[in-house]
Amino acid sequence: MPANPDYKDPELLVAHLKNRDKAAIAYLYDHYSAAINGIILRIVKNESIAEEVLQDAFLKFWNKIDTYDSKKGRLFTWMMNISRNLAIDKLRSREIKNDLRTDEVENTVYNVNAENHSHQQIDDIGVGKLLDTLREEEKLVVDMIYFKGYTHTELAEEKNIPLGTVKTRLRMALMNLRNYLGNEE
């Protein structure tokens, strides 16, 4: 069945979602699940955990669509922030569990990652050559904040960079990515 042409218009898509139109969420899945999944997977670093989070994320898009306000930003940004938060929460809750049960084999997934958290070894799934266009210090902030879900403050503390610098570097990095992706008017 071809998708309802309404869905191409973000406003109408949201209206359909708010009106509990299940085909609209299917459309959302078909268009954005890969992008969302990429975001989640790069944070949690484990496919089966990422699947849980992806499922939670879409359920949340569906259940919380009434809280989305198009005046405050794009639908994708809203979905992205929900997904990032779910993924980060999941990671943290597992971290806590693993601290309690250190004998568990599973903890290698995150702990190894946390210990070797340096940008020299970006193992980012799906990122490809995108970050190659950036300078080293910009790569670091994009990788840690956008792809790995660190907060600005955590990054500032861990890498001993002033918070203001973290903010301006992320901005420079996104501007460069914007140019690279041909998105500057």
Add this chain to the structure above:
Amino acid sequence: MNVEEYIASGILEAYVLQELSENEMQEVERMISKYPELSIEINKIEQTLEDVAMNTAVAPANHMRGHVLDQIKGKGEAQQKTVVPLTSDVPPNRRLGVFKYLTAASVILAIVSSYLAYNYHQEWKNTTLELNKLIVQNERIAQNSYNANQKIENLEKDLRIVNDPSFKNVPLAGTENAPGSSAKVYWKANTKELYLSVFHMNDLPEDKQYQLWAIIDGQPVDAGVFDSNLERMAQMKSIGPGAAAFAVTIEPKGGSISPSLETMQVIGNV
């Protein structure tokens, strides 16, 4: 800070990624409403993040589509599932038949009403939010109007005294100690009512207060203390007939039994 500097600080990126505290978010939102060009910049940031995500997408396993969509209940689906058991075959029985229809009817009624209840619940939630906003607004307006009324009432009261011809109006002029000071008392001897209004008097240290005296038969009589920041007309102690003058001195907080005449600030004859 100009708009370019504000954008360059990277705060908008942090805003889009929800990295800001509640206060900082409100500050950004205030800036956005003031400078519409910020919205354009935010939209660009959002577009970039979306493009990055699209460029770094990783398709989930094929079975995930079913998993994800199956857990989502669309419009009307919840009802259908509940209705199904009704079609299970009960042995044909006339009497039971009536009950069957009644049961079916009541179940349908229950379903329809729960669906309506759900819809109403959604609407009610939105309405409650709007209502809460209005209540807060309303309270603020009520508070303002109360304050304004309170002020008007006070002014009216003061004005009645000022305009009342039965009040004797005694200007008190600054002495050598305080040539710039000036005040007025309004005194009605037969009812012993005494009011004081200050135009200007110097600020006093914390431990001092002004004290008003009535001079009766050459003797100072305490007419009450007041602070240097007196804003509106103040009712003082009752003073009966016989006062020939009024004066104000500076005394320790709480007042003295007899005036420290060398500190006299203002004085005026009746």
